[in-house]
Amino acid sequence: MKKTREGFGRALVDLGEQDPRIVVMVGDLSESTMVHFFAERFPERFIQVGIAEQNMMCVAAGLAAVGKIPFLATYGAFASCRSADQMRVSVAYTNLPVKIAGAHGGISVGPDGATHQAMEEISIVRSIPHMSIVVPCDFWETYKATMAIAHTPGPVYLRFGREDVPVVTEKDTPFTFGKGEVFAPGSDLTIVACGVMVYEALRAHEQLAGRGISARVVDLHTPKPLDRELLIRCARETGAIVTAEEHQVNGGLGGAVAETIVQNHPVPMEFVAVHDRFGQSGKPAELMDAFGLRAKDIVEAAERVLTRKRGR
């Protein structure tokens, strides 16, 4: 178990060593977002902005306009919803290489309740031209994603959570921006997941195997740009898809996958996600259970989708 956000914080330090253009900004959340590692190592390249996310987004645009590679960090709810206009006009329309880190994504933030449980970022950010989105699944993937996006052209939104989550990848697991990875083989259906739901998908894979169902698990860490080629291949080869994300069902990963699948190789789909409701206070584990974001929910979705697949 390890925090995804620590992968982000550690990667920033390594990036700072490699490239003097890397600048890190934060809105009064240094330790929560773990940019304090960078602040300690490179104080001259660290900018505390205070509680002013809209300003931070545009200051980042200004820094990028004159050659810096700014990473800005705050909670996902503020990085996406609160400064969406700034992201859209100053950053994305201009196509500046601003890297936006939305920490504390998803309902697993826990006791703070609905205001701090960001579950809309994928749909908001995905609808803005030029923006890319990466939702890594664990410590190592967050580390690699952070390293990878630093030198991709254009703006990127990186989403990660608060809690310790199981480490399902290793230092050497391949990570390519914009490409999904098959984490478990399978032929009856494909489970496409991002973020912490990759772990739940792997557990679902085991449970389904116990029932004689062969489920392929795809870690689709980059909801945009979408790995269409891999998704279409999975639809062809397995004939059914379940998506799993710690996010609103509206316009999220599932929606992105569905858009590609219906246009290219329609197959039955099911969506494990938060179904159009706000979160609430509670322990992270309680909330994941209550909002239907567990392996058992993926298993149930898999059985539903397989019934429809067989009925065709």
Added chain:
Amino acid sequence: MRSAPLPRPVGHCRFPRLQSTASARGGFVSPITLSSAELEAAHRAGRLEWPADRLAAKALEIRRDIITLLAKSQTGHTGGPLSCTDFATALFFNELNIDPKNPKWADRDFWHFSIGHVTPVIYSQMAERGYFPLRDLMKFRAFDGHCQGHPSAHDTPGIEVSAGSLGQGLSICCGVAKGAKMDGHPRRVYCVMGDGEQQEGQIWESAMFAAHYKLDNLCGIIDYNRKQIDGDVQDIMGIAPLDEKWRSFGWNVIPCKGHDMADVLAAFAKARAHRGSPSLVLAHTVMGEGVSFMADDYKWHGKPPKMDQAELALKELGTSYAEWSERLLAH
């Protein structure tokens, strides 16, 4: 197979025609006022440093451009561009260290209009200064031109960051100024804001930021014309006392008569000389300045003149639509 489809690179131009112009326009000279020798000198020195009387003459031409391009497009904002004209001319023809032939010149000063809707004055300054041909002004807001209704870095070389949603520009300029400080770069940063725009909360976030980081390489300019689209600023949402507000936020406030070129130049010189905090030039202006029937009338904020109104305006400005549009199209 592993190569991801990436977003367009920064600076990509939607129109191939313009891209080729950008590289080929090295020899472009505005025959109205800039000689090639002057352009060459400016290219070497960065700044043109025109005196007040010559700037005033140029400002008159800018006003002619604004009315002409608006008459042609029949869409766009009139009042704000005319109130900005004088200090904007001082910026582009005296104050800014820029190389229009090389918009991304590493040593350039940075200019940004947070009030993106004043594109008629922005594009006119850019064209007159040599960023692109004057004839492009006649395709303002047109589908086959690059002069978008609001500034687009995506379409127009020289526009560094897109604008059009009010309140964001000063934050962008804070980022540029902070970056320059971090690098020990001598670049100066100029941000033009509106007075109505002061109602946006983000303005004050960025005002705090600039003072906190002592960004004395940053100069804000407020086009204080007291009008916004729905009426008088004081009636819509009062912002007074603006000078005290900015002073209390830690800025060096420099009031100036925004249509008095000598006063504008003096204000910029004071801002340039000031150390330890950001400067704000509070330019007292008149919306629609230069055209009698537009002056001080908020109804000219967001509409273009009809052709007969444009003719009246251009007559006051000493030309006619036929004469001035011909001059623009010829270059």
